[in-house]
Amino acid sequence: MATLYDLLNVRDDASDEEIKRAYRRAAMKAHPDRNVGREVHAHVQFQEIKEAYAILSDPEQRRVYDAVYAEEITRLAREQEEEARVREAAREAEYARHVALAMRFAEQGHNRDVVFGVLLGRDCEAQLARRIADGAIALHASRQAQADTTAPRPSGEPQAEAEPSHANIFSTLWHGMFGLHP
Known part of the structure; x- marks a missing residue:
């Protein structure tokens, strides 16, 4: 499951400056004008990168995203543990x-x-x-x-x-x- 951090190719503890640099790099790479013949795919990817940056560059949105993401990861881990227990x-x-x-x-x-x-x-x-x-x-x-x-043995035989x-x-x-x- 790709996260917003994965889209920008940064760690989840990246600074605001690292996120800004990663956004510029990813946006340049995915821009539709630079992907001739793959414009539709590039446009979709470019929009995803823009949305990721919009969330991760806003401290409040990033805090909410991190909280929801952590909760979802915890829920998925519990589901996987339960599935493993059932399989076992x-x-x-x-x-x-x-x-x-x-x-x-x-x-x-x-x-x-x-x-x-x-x-x-x-x-x-x-x-x-x-x-x-x-x-x-x-x-x-x-x-x-x-x-x-x-x-029981006959009376004359010793038992081993x-x-x-x-x-x-x-x-x-x-x-x-x-x-x-x-």
């Missing part, structure tokens, strides 16, 4: 749906390639689908291993010691979801 929430919800889908297919006994293919079919980005599929399969395998170690289940699940999630492997 949508990405997080989509990620959660992909993970839930991957876990459902892993729990049904499908292998990693099937889970990966299902995710790709649901418009999941390939790299993300790969990480989710790896994590879902690893988590499912971890749960299966945990179920196997906690299942296993690492704490919470550490195993956390490790599996961490390595699978973030693509970090020991």
Whole structure:
């Protein structure tokens, strides 16, 4: 979004003298008599430069312009932040749906390639689908291993010691979801 300062090619803290010099320079460059063959465009640009100078050369109008401009920039920044929050929430919800889908297919006994293919079919980005599929399969395998170690054994068999289940699940999630492997 071009500002009045941009039209005159000065900074927003320019002095009155700098604005006057910039106006003369811009007016000479954009004057229709100096732009043969582009008179219509030059006339429009010249008028914009004149209007910018009229506002920026009057201290009261410049103060009002700066206040309104600052308010508008603040409003636009808030809108952009809100849009970014909405986009991030949508990405997080989509990620959660992909993970839930991957876990459902892993729990049904499908292998990693099937889970990966299902995710790709649901418009999941390939790299993300790969990480989710790896994590879902690893988590499912971890749960299966945990179920196997906690299942009751016949009375004569000793039960093997296993690492704490919470550490195993956390490790599996961490390595699978973030693509970090020991």
